[in-house]
Amino acid sequence: MIKQKEYEKRRKHLMDIAGSGSVIIVRAASQKIRNRDAAYPYRQDSDFLYLSGFSEPEAMIVLLPEADGGEAILFCRERDAHREMWDGLRAGTEGAVEQYGFDEAFPISEVGERLPELLHGRQKIYHDLGKDPEFDQVLIGWMNEFRAKTRKKFLAPDEIIALDHSLHEMRLFKSRTEITAMRKSARVAEAAHKRAMQVCKPGMSEAEIHAELLHVFTSNQCEASYVPIVGGGANACVLHYISNRDTLNDGDLLLIDAGAEYDGYASDITRTFPVNGKFSGPQKDLYEVVLAAQLKAIDEVRAGNPWDHVHETAVRVATEGMIDLGILKTSLEEALEEEHFKDYYVHNTGHWLGLDVHDVGEYEIDGHSRVLEPGMVLTVEPGIYIPETATSVDKLWRGMGIRIEDDVAVTRAEADILTSGICKTMDEIEALMAS
Numbered sequence: 151m152i153k154q155k156e157y158e159k160r161r162k163h164l165m166d167i168a169g170s171g172s173v174i175i176v177r178a179a180s181q182k183i184r185n186r187d188a189a190y191p192y193r194q195d196s197d198f199l200y201l202s203g204f205s206e207p208e209a210m211i212v213l214l215p216e217a218d219g220g221e222a223i224l225f226c227r228e229r230d231a232h233r234e235m236w237d238g239l240r241a242g243t244e245g246a247v248e249q250y251g252f253d254e255a256f257p258i259s260e261v262g263e264r265l266p267e268l269l270h271g272r273q274k275i276y277h278d279l280g281k282d283p284e285f286d287q288v289l290i291g292w293m294n295e296f297r298a299k300t301r302k303k304f305l306a307p308d309e310i311i312a313l314d315h316s317l318h319e320m321r322l323f324k325s326r327t328e329i330t331a332m333r334k335s336a337r338v339a340e341a342a343h344k345r346a347m348q349v350c351k352p353g354m355s356e357a358e359i360h361a362e363l364l365h366v367f368t369s370n371q372c373e374a375s376y377v378p379i380v381g382g383g384a385n386a387c388v389l390h391y392i393s394n395r396d397t398l399n400d401g402d403l404l405l406i407d408a409g410a411e412y413d414g415y416a417s418d419i420t421r422t423f424p425v426n427g428k429f430s431g432p433q434k435d436l437y438e439v440v441l442a443a444q445l446k447a448i449d450e451v452r453a454g455n456p457w458d459h460v461h462e463t464a465v466r467v468a469t470e471g472m473i474d475l476g477i478l479k480t481s482l483e484e485a486l487e488e489e490h491f492k493d494y495y496v497h498n499t500g501h502w503l504g505l506d507v508h509d510v511g512e513y514e515i516d517g518h519s520r521v522l523e524p525g526m527v528l529t530v531e532p533g534i535y536i537p538e539t540a541t542s543v544d545k546l547w548r549g550m551g552i553r554i555e556d557d558v559a560v561t562r563a564e565a566d567i568l569t570s571g572i573c574k575t576m577d578e579i580e581a582l583m584a585s
């Protein structure tokens with residue numbers, strides 16, 4: 151678990167960046183209704199979670215930087231025996247201070263009257279503008295009200311600055327404890343993929359495999375970090391396939407993209423394996439290409455390398471492989487220059503990973519691909535998808551979709567593959583499925 155001290159350190163760091171004379175406001179995610187009065191399971195906003203570890207709705211963090219450190223305030227729901235009987239325990243304002251290390255806490259019902267006071271003497275407001283336009287309007291209303299009341303205009307805030315640049319830059323670099331949480335999340339996802347490989351048989355439903363994944367997540371104090379993709383046969387070519395209801399056919403491949411979330415941190419793993427436990431000849435040929443692309447791309451995950459080298463390497467190896475197999479019928483230069491590979495290699499090779507599965511952080515700086523640095527975590531996930539409608543490709547390949555995805559941490563030395571515990575060579579997969 152991430153400790154209270156680390157959350158305090160993060161808040162202090164952010165206050166140092168913002169500087170005295172500013173105020174930082176971060177709001178909890180709102181509760182989302184599924185239908186009528188049934189709510190979706192609550193998931194805290196990742197920025198909010200990063201700064202507090204506090205996972206209740208109806209809350210607001212207010213940070214007041216000072217030259218000597220500053221003050222961290224939490225507005226949250228009060229204890230309420232009646233509501234707690236329905237919805238479960240609340241930390242309350244006392245818990246916010248004792249368990250979450252805030253300097254002060256107030257009931258969220260008082261935010262309208264207290265926040266304008268807290269803005270006094272602060273010129274800049276750091277806030278996640280645009281996420282909730284209604285709240286932005288409320289904030290601007292408070293600013294105007296306050297400016298109307300004070301005669302010393304310089305004491306009233308006159309600027310709202312997007313918070314994400316500084317906060318998301320912090321989130322991009324994972325601490326040791328964050329990497330530990332991500333490793334735990336990876337272990338659980340590996341166990342889920344292993345179970346799926348072990349139980350899979352022709353005639354089963356994608357839904358049964360989906361249920362096996364959730365069983366492993368839930369019984370390990372995790373939840374799914376996104377809705378798992380369980381796509382048999384040509385369903386693997388539907389990139390965001392989540393209906394997971396078809397029958398798994400003998401002779402088809404099954405693509406599973408599933409990750410766990412532990413203590414807020416996501417893993418994100420894809421494996422593709424034969425439903426009957428044995429790769430066919432054409433399946434082997436295409437799998438070999440994707441695996442080679444992935445291994446070469448992972449070799450590029452090194453401090454000092456630009457992020458786009460990882461993608462370019464995967465694309466080059468995959469394109470060479472598709473030409474060798476006769477799937478692409480041009481020269482390598484032409485396939486790359488004219489981007490013919492995009493017919494079957496349709497997505498980027500990875501993304502940052504952290505509290506969000508597609509985590510925050512810039513990919514480019516001043517128009518150039520960002521250079522990898524220790525502490526960054528990214529996925530490496532090349533994929534080749536040949537739609538059933540691709541009549542220019544031999545029938546052997548049509549309706550085949552293969553992706554292999556691992557989570558990789560950049561270190562001072564070689565890449566640290568957080569998800570190396572789940573097999574990915576064809577021999578290993580066949581051996582596991584036969585066991």
Ligand code: GLY
Nearest residue numbers: 376407418507531
């Ligand atoms: N599971 C989402 C992704 O791989 O990007």
Ligand code: MN
Nearest residue numbers: 418529531555
């Ligand atoms: Mn991914």
Ligand code: MN
Nearest residue numbers: 407418419555
């Ligand atoms: Mn994925």
